[in-house]
Amino acid sequence: MSSAIPDSVPLRRHLASWVNRVRGREDPNQRAARQHRSFDAMSGILAWMLSHAGERLQPAGRPRGRALEIGTGQFMAHAAALYVCGYDRVLTIDRYRQVVPALVRASLETPVLARRLLSPYVDHDDYVARLRRLETTQYDLGRLAETGVEYRAPAEASALLAQDERFDLVFSYTVLEHVPPAEIPGLLDSSSRLLAPGGVALHLIDLEDHRDPRADPFAFLSPTGMWSDEACGERGNRVRRSRWGQYFQETTSLNWTFPYAPVRRDAPLPPRLDAAFQGLDEADLRTSALLAMAVAPGTD
Numbered sequence: 001m002s003s004a005i006p007d008s009v010p011l012r013r014h015l016a017s018w019v020n021r022v023r024g025r026e027d028p029n030q031r032a033a034r035q036h037r038s039f040d041a042m043s044g045i046l047a048w049m050l051s052h053a054g055e056r057l058q059p060a061g062r063p064r065g066r067a068l069e070i071g072t073g074q075f076m077a078h079a080a081a082l083y084v085c086g087y088d089r090v091l092t093i094d095r096y097r098q099v100v101p102a103l104v105r106a107s108l109e110t111p112v113l114a115r116r117l118l119s120p121y122v123d124h125d126d127y128v129a130r131l132r133r134l135e136t137t138q139y140d141l142g143r144l145a146e147t148g149v150e151y152r153a154p155a156e157a158s159a160l161l162a163q164d165e166r167f168d169l170v171f172s173y174t175v176l177e178h179v180p181p182a183e184i185p186g187l188l189d190s191s192s193r194l195l196a197p198g199g200v201a202l203h204l205i206d207l208e209d210h211r212d213p214r215a216d217p218f219a220f221l222s223p224t225g226m227w228s229d230e231a232c233g234e235r236g237n238r239v240r241r242s243r244w245g246q247y248f249q250e251t252t253s254l255n256w257t258f259p260y261a262p263v264r265r266d267a268p269l270p271p272r273l274d275a276a277f278q279g280l281d282e283a284d285l286r287t288s289a290l291l292a293m294a295v296a297p298g299t300d
């Protein structure tokens with residue numbers, strides 16, 4: 001009888017979420033937690049991003065040591081995947097306290113594909129042991145920190161510089177496009193100085209208008225006048241590929257490469273462009289995402 005009590009709460013939660021799904025009333029964030037923000041999906045993205053670093057991950061192409069994630073979001077799926085694929089310490093920070101424990105649990109509810117997707121980086125027994133360790137915390141933030149996965153929010157990358165800790169990986173996924181342009185140089189400078197010698201930086205930036213990325217990914221390039229910080233948060237900061245290249249090269253001492261920068265031609269550009277984008281070539285305007293990678297000097 002007593003052992004039935006702890007199980008009844010997850011069961012009730014599970015049933016309620018099924019009922020909402022069947023009625024078509026599922027919360028969009030819950031849907032994201034099961035779909036494109038699931039632990040499976042985010043493990044795939046992580047594996048793909050790490051694959052661009054290849055042997056530059058130390059030692060010998062393996063993710064090991066300390067990872068810093070900038071911009072946790074609501075789901076914490078990348079922080080979990082970073083831990084599961086081999087990093088023993090994962091510090092995940094966010095400017096705003098966005099994490100929702102129910103979404104974290106939903107994202108990690110039934111991993112199926114992650115063990116295959118992360119297999120280049122972690123052997124099966126280690127994968128299972130690490131995932132179990134996370135599961136035993138029931139994704140309680142305090143207990144997660146005991147495993148090595150620490151969530152800190154509100155927090156800024158620049159504030160971490162005062163501490164001694166440096167990281168073998170500095171990582172972000174769909175975060176930099178939300179940073180207001182005036183703050184980009186400071187964030188890139190701080191985050192690159194947080195790399196340990198030989199550490200790898202990997203940032204995936206989504207360059208599409210987040211309002212309707214499927215049908216109208218470049219709508220925000222039309223004349224608008226002022227583009228507010230709120231608009232950067234909701235739809236993206238509109239910074240184009242060539243300008244990102246300048247930001248990375250000019251504000252850090254690292255040598256950046258951009259191994260993924262797809263040009264999207266299936267959607268229209270606005271008939272008139274905002275003055276900020278006039279004179280840019282069409283491929284620059286149409287670049288829809290950017291993966292930026294750099295390696296800090298030294299390997300000690």
Ligand SMILES: C[S@@+](CC[C@H](N)C(=O)[O-])C[C@H]1O[C@@H](n2cnc3c(N)ncnc32)[C@H](O)[C@@H]1O
Pocket residue numbers: 037070071072073074075076078093094095096098155156157172173174175178179187
């Ligand atoms: C679109 S969400 C992506 C979250 C997560 N990476 C994911 O893919 O689910 C962007 C996140 O970045 C955070 N963020 C924005 N600017 C930041 C900054 N300067 N430092 C740290 N986090 C930031 C936001 O609060 C938000 O949680």
